[in-house]
Amino acid sequence: VLEKINEPVSVIATFSCSRQGVVRVMPYAISWRGKRYRVETFGLYHPERRGTKKVHIFSFSSGSVAFRVELDPDTLGWRLVEVYYEN
């Protein structure tokens, strides 16, 4: 079941930088509605342009729940956009 959420969330993420200067952001865990979910399988990172803003989107799963979160480059805030869970 796919559920649209669209609410701010807390995410623990690593920001690592390679020798070539490429920054890699990897979510580690997400806190949502009082529960902490650790990223078990990372799915995909992809950017989406909204006007001049480039929003960074991360998809991953934790147990039987899959999340889609967005990192806003202006506020550096995370927003949970979608949750997919198995019946």
Place this chain on the structure above:
Amino acid sequence: MKIEASRKPSEIMHVDLNSAFAMTEQQANPLLRGKPVGITNRLNDWAICITASYEAKRQGIGIGTRWREARQKSHNFVMLESDPAKYTYVHAQLKRIFASYSPVAFMKSIDEGIIDFRGLSKLQKNRPLTDIAQEIKRRVKEEVGDYMTVNIGIAQNRWLAKLAAGFLKPDGLYVIDRDNLEVIYGLIQLEELPYIKSKMRQRLNSANIFTPLEFYRAPESTLVKQVFRSINGHHWYLKLRGYETEVEFRVRTIGRSYVLEHRTADPKELAALLYKAAVKLSRRLARTGVAARGVMVGLGYAVSQHQEGPYGWYQRQMYASPVSRADQLFGRMMDLFGCSPPHREVSSLSVTCYGLERRYIEQLSLLEDDYSRRERLEGAINSLNDRYGELTVIPAILATSSNPMKDKIPFGGIRYLD
């Protein structure tokens, strides 16, 4: 004159992402992996699958299958709405990987590309292309996503490379060369050849050509005079023998197709949607630096099982002067739209600009005295929309429109992705 099969080495590589959109969704959502997944443009009661995962295909679900029908075939079938940003990103990653191997590497569509290795054997240090193909497969997994697989075909020309990529799906790698060419033709059916669909097969059948091998062995005169009745017959004769016949063409049309969220027969609502399309097209024309003389408007009708056709209507017109502004395009679209049959419920619409010309300073019309003012206004609106997102500043006619339109093809043409 009979021409032998090309003696050139197989140095054209065709790379094709397996069930591209469905696999990208399975990459993004690990819970969907190994499950039958379909992608549609808009999730509603009439949703039709535009691409399906391999798991879905194995259960008889493919392009064109309705959501309801798919759920009957597979109880755990998942239908998702298309997400163009994801596919565009994967496309860009593939393009980047391909470009790292050859200066002549390009995408043919959102999910398939060509890498031309001709003349690069020294640069590749005489590495076999099959080695490079394996490396590309590995890089796709590392740099795009660990669930992503590609089919790779290697041959003497693009068409044969595409044919080779179609073997051993999914995650295949196949090489066609002069030595196995006839064997391959002997193993497959006519419609398994790229670009041969039922109509083309019928034309070939009418010339007593029933298999790819017969197609290959047919005299050039038969193909030119009987089957294709044009230079295309000569091209096919060469193509089948491994010679390159495909050339790149410049952009000839710019168009968009949309599916409507709510079907409607209201001419006011349809006019508003046409204006929205005109705004988008005008931005594309401006970005490409062209203006259009020809405009085509097409409507797809919502026809139930009990109704008779027609299923659609279209009208086109070539005008004397080229235009590129949204209001100008809209005026021409409305001229054509005015000829459409009334009271028909519309479910999709398409607009296309053709007769494209480089955009110089346009011929001033005696009737348009506010020409430069409108040009500046459109330029200002475009700048604002570039900054804050498509359709942020809209004409008043659109302010009341509550019928969202979504691209019929979720990615549009790849030429707009650069």
